[in-house]
Amino acid sequence: MRAGLVSRDGRITRRIKEPTSGDVLELITHAAEKLFSEECAGIGLAVAGLVNRENSRVLTSPNLKGVEKIDFLLELGKRFRIPVIIENDANAAAFGEMWTGAGKNFSSFVLLTLGTGIGGGIIYDRTLLNVAAEIGHMCIDADGERCPCGNYGCLESYASARAILSKAISSLEHGRDSILKEYCSGNCYKLTAEDVFKAALDGDALARELLKNAGKYLGIGIANLINILSPEAVILTGGLSGAWDIYVSEAVRESSRRAFRDLSEKVKILPSLLMDDAGIAGSAGLVFQENKIQ
Amino acid sequence: MRAGLVSRDGRITRRIKEPTSGDVLELITHAAEKLFSEECAGIGLAVAGLVNRENSRVLTSPNLKGVEKIDFLLELGKRFRIPVIIENDANAAAFGEMWTGAGKNFSSFVLLTLGTGIGGGIIYDRTLLNVAAEIGHMCIDADGERCPCGNYGCLESYASARAILSKAISSLEHGRDSILKEYCSGNCYKLTAEDVFKAALDGDALARELLKNAGKYLGIGIANLINILSPEAVILTGGLSGAWDIYVSEAVRESSRRAFRDLSEKVKILPSLLMDDAGIAGSAGLVFQENKIQ
Numbered sequence: 061m062r063a064g065l066v067s068r069d070g071r072i073t074r075r076i077k078e079p080t081s082g083d084v085l086e087l088i089t090h091a092a093e094k095l096f097s098e099e100c101a102g103i104g105l106a107v108a109g110l111v112n113r114e115n116s117r118v119l120t121s122p123n124l125k126g127v128e129k130i131d132f133l134l135e136l137g138k139r140f141r142i143p144v145i146i147e148n149d150a151n152a153a154a155f156g157e158m159w160t161g162a163g164k165n166f167s168s169f170v171l172l173t174l175g176t177g178i179g180g181g182i183i184y185d186r187t188l189l190n191v192a193a194e195i196g197h198m199c200i201d202a203d204g205e206r207c208p209c210g211n212y213g214c215l216e217s218y219a220s221a222r223a224i225l226s227k228a229i230s231s232l233e234h235g236r237d238s239i240l241k242e243y244c245s246g247n248c249y250k251l252t253a254e255d256v257f258k259a260a261l262d263g264d265a266l267a268r269e270l271l272k273n274a275g276k277y278l279g280i281g282i283a284n285l286i287n288i289l290s291p292e293a294v295i296l297t298g299g300l301s302g303a304w305d306i307y308v309s310e311a312v313r314e315s316s317r318r319a320f321r322d323l324s325e326k327v328k329i330l331p332s333l334l335m336d337d338a339g340i341a342g343s344a345g346l347v348f349q350e351n352k353i354q
Numbered sequence: 355m356r357a358g359l360v361s362r363d364g365r366i367t368r369r370i371k372e373p374t375s376g377d378v379l380e381l382i383t384h385a386a387e388k389l390f391s392e393e394c395a396g397i398g399l400a401v402a403g404l405v406n407r408e409n410s411r412v413l414t415s416p417n418l419k420g421v422e423k424i425d426f427l428l429e430l431g432k433r434f435r436i437p438v439i440i441e442n443d444a445n446a447a448a449f450g451e452m453w454t455g456a457g458k459n460f461s462s463f464v465l466l467t468l469g470t471g472i473g474g475g476i477i478y479d480r481t482l483l484n485v486a487a488e489i490g491h492m493c494i495d496a497d498g499e500r501c502p503c504g505n506y507g508c509l510e511s512y513a514s515a516r517a518i519l520s521k522a523i524s525s526l527e528h529g530r531d532s533i534l535k536e537y538c539s540g541n542c543y544k545l546t547a548e549d550v551f552k553a554a555l556d557g558d559a560l561a562r563e564l565l566k567n568a569g570k571y572l573g574i575g576i577a578n579l580i581n582i583l584s585p586e587a588v589i590l591t592g593g594l595s596g597a598w599d600i601y602v603s604e605a606v607r608e609s610s611r612r613a614f615r616d617l618s619e620k621v622k623i624l625p626s627l628l629m630d631d632a633g634i635a636g637s638a639g640l641v642f643q644e645n646k647i648q
Contacts, residue, residue, distance in 0.1 A: 110616055119616040168485075180582070184485070189478060191462075192584035192617055199574050199612065202495045202512075211577065211612040218496075280493050283505065288474070288582075290486035318493065318505040322404055322413040323486055 062336065063091040066344030068101075068353065070160035072337055085130050089139060101353050102143035103136055104343030106152035108179070113190050116146045122208060123177075145346050148193070149173070149339050153297060153332075154181025155188045155349075156342025161333040162295045169293040170195070170285050171332070174278070174300035176253075178216045182289065188346070196220065200280045218277035219311075221253035221300050224270050228256050231266055238266035257303045268306060275307040279314025286319035286327055297332030304331065356630065357385040360638030362395075362647065364454035366631055379424050383433060395647050396437035397430055398637030400446035402473070407484050410440045416502060417471075439640050442487070443467070443633050447591060447626075448475025449482045449643075450636025455627040456589045463587040464489070464579050465626070468572070468594035470547075472510045476583065482640070490514065494574045512571035513605075515547035515594050518564050522550050525560055532560035551597045562600060569601040573608025580613035580621055591626030598625065 065074040076091050092103055109121025109128075116133040118124075136144045147155075154171035157163040163171070167186055170193075173179040178196030182189040196216035197209050204213025217223055228240060232248040239259045244250045259267035282294055300307060308329070316324045334341055347353075359368040370385050386397055403415025410427040412418075430438045441449075448465035451457040457465070461480055464487075467473040472490030476483040490510035491503050498507025511517055522534060526542045533553050538544045553561035576588055594601060602623070610618045628635055641647075 110614060120614065182582075184478070184483060189583075191478070192581055192614065194581040194614060197581045197614065198578045200493055200496050200507075202498075202507075202571065202574055204496075209614065211581075213494075213496075277496065280496055284492045284578075287486055287488040287491045287505075288476075289483075320404060320414065320486065320488060320491065320503065 061087055061091065062340060063088075063095060064337070064340040064344070065095045065100075066341055068348060070156075070341055070345060072340055075340075080124070084124065084127050085132070085135055088132075089136065092136065092140060096140060100140070100142055102145065102347035102351055103140060104152070104345075104347040105132055105136075105144070105146045106149040106339040106343040107146060108149045108177075110192060110194070111146055111148045111151075113145075113147065116144070118146070143347060143351050145343070145350055147343055147346055148179070148181070150179030151181040151188055151193060152342035152346065153179075153334075153338035154183055154193075154295075154342065155345050156334055156338035156340070157295050157297070157332055158183050158186065158188070158342075159345040160341055161338055162330050163293065166292045166328075168289070168291045169295055170289060170291045171295045171297060171338075172278075172282075173298040174220065174296055175298035176220060176222045178220050178278075178281075180285075182291075184289075195281065195285065198281060198284060200277060200284070215277065215281040219274045219281060224256055224274045224300075225251060225253050227270050227273075228266070231270070236266055239264040240267060253299065257300075260303070260306050271303055271307040272310045274300075275310030276314045278307070278311035280318060282311055282315035282329070283318035283324070286315060286323050290323045291327060293328040293330055295330050295332055297335055297338060301331055355381055355385065356634060357382075357389060358631070358634040358638070359389045359394075360635055362642060364450075364635055364639060366634055369634075374418070378418065378421050379426070379429055382426075383430065386430065386434060390434060394434070394436055396439065396641035396645055397434060398446070398639075398641040399426055399430075399438070399440045400443040400633040400637040401440060402443045402471075404486060404488070405440055405442045405445075407439075407441065410438070412440070437641060437645050439637070439644055441637055441640055442473070442475070444473030445475040445482055445487060446636035446640065447473075447628075447632035448477050448487075448589075448636065449639050450628050450632035450634070451589050451591070451626055452477050452480065452482070452636075453639040454635055455632055456624050457587065460586045460622075462583070462585045463589055464583060464585045465589045465591060465632075466572075466576075467592040468514065468590055469592035470514060470516045472514050472572075472575075472592075476585075478583075489575065489579065492575060492578060494571060494578070509571065509575040513568045513575060518550055518568045518594075519545060519547050521564050521567075522560070525564070530560055533558040534561060547593065551594075554597070554600050565597055565600040566604045568594075569604030570608045572601070572605035574612060576605055576609035576623070577612035577618070580609060580617050584617045585621060587622040587624055589624050589626055591629055591632060595625055 180195030201213030474489030495507030501508035
């Protein structure tokens with residue numbers, strides 16, 4: 061879990077990083093206590109999962125069970141007596157990038173968080189759309205593999221770090237030769253997505269193929285977003301966006317092959333500026349916005 | 355081509371229907387002349403294809419070549435001396451449904467036009483999003499068949515009337531038994547999507563299978579829209595929406611299997627109220643809105 065103190069002009073003046081384990085509410089309360097002062101305008105939470113902004117509840121958070129039951133508004137409001145808002149992490153990151161990051165000069169853009177899973181946030185006319193933006197759970201392969209979300213052929217199952225890693229493992233298990241074998245000393249379950257990226261940079265054929273293939277699918281997802289939302293930009297963040305030269309390049313190529321030319325010619329595909337800070341900046345920005353402080 | 359005279363409260367008081375042939379500008383000018391009076395506040399055009407609202411030009415209209423070159427604003431403005439706006443047909447229909455149709459009581463919805471192709475329009479917070487909304491060209495099958503738009507596996511290639519018809523023809527050519535053979539007296543190229551619908555109502559196994567299968571793919575597209583845009587409603591219009599019991603029912607079933615349950619439980623999937631009139635009402639409504647007459 062990451063937390064920060066954010067000034068009214070969007071600078072992060074203090075940061076806290078804690079392992080996300082144990083009681084979530086306790087963890088958050090503890091971090092907030094460390095950062096809190098009488099000057100604080102409010103608390104903004106960015107949580108992975110579906111968030112209902114109206115009643116400030118987390119509807120589902122596949123990787124953070126238990127969080128659905130917590131009434132953060134009540135619990136944190138009672139303790140700190142300042143406004144509390146809650147938003148999906150990728151939505152908050154999109155707001156952050158719009159406020160002080162790579163989206164500063166765009167009227168409309170889509171942000172994609174490319175990590176273990178794939179999340180999204182949509183900015184239209186300088187407003188964060190209050191929509192699910194579960195872009196990782198857009199089906200791009202009708203008869204594709206089942207996703208834990210219940211859908212089939214989700215973008216996330218082809219283009220995320222988890223997807224890349226699972227394909228790396230199955231390739232190694234099928235006897236495919238690769239430097240990755242050395243990286244993990246034979247135990248391929250110890251591999252990480254970073255290993256695959258590093259191997260690709262070292263010129264490993266399997267790793268390059270896996271990243272390119274995942275990039276192709278990301279490009280299909282981006283093309284869909286371009287054809288539907290015709291944004292001015294697509295901003296990419298999360299660990300995988302570091303693999304720009306292989307993975308993202310392939311995505312850019314694939315999306316420009318597939319999207320309407322008039323639209324794809326105009327769209328800029330850019331890296332995030334704030335990276336891991338986007339969610340912190342964005343959730344604070346939302347507090348300022350909702351309380352008309354900005 | 356359809357044209358109409360629309361009152362400030364959204365009633366269509368006169369209608370014109372002409373075959374879309376010959377010179378498009380002449381056709382439109384002629385219709386406008388018939389409907390024009392000194393009371394007219396403006397002219398709204400709804401055109402199939404990608405429209406650039408900023409400069410009021412049609413970027414691409416696959417089925418109406420030549421229309422890209424016409425400067426409607428200049429040509430019609432010169433002739434009638436009233437404001438002219440131009441919008442994509444499905445976007446205009448979405449605005450129409452919001453104004454006086456099935457979307458009247460929703461804050462956010464997606465409209466889908468289900469005909470030869472599949473178009474879309476997105477309403478968010480009672481505003482028509484100025485986006486492409488080319489929902490028919492969302493890829494739902496990464497390695498699927500090539501679409502004339504250049505993409506592969508477009509929703510439209512699986513769920514539109516054209517897709518149903520082309521699959522009906524190929525099934526008959528492969529010797530599949532069906533009442534459709536009688537309908538077309540052996541010449542399957544004479545078949546229409548209405549024939550397939552009629553045959554399905556008559557209990558024809560092939561026709562039912564084709565409609566159900568297309569409905570399944572429509573459901574995949576709807577699930578994607580739900581996961582991304584979490585609308586309150588999805589409103590269906592166009593010829594195919596008449597096939598509610600087989601085609602749309604299957605789509606509803608498939609989308610509720612695939613979309614996030616918390617979202618799909620809340621979304622209403624409804625038929626259009628205005629049907630063919632939605633585009634006329636909507637483009638007039640946009641004229642009123644842009645000129646602050648409403």
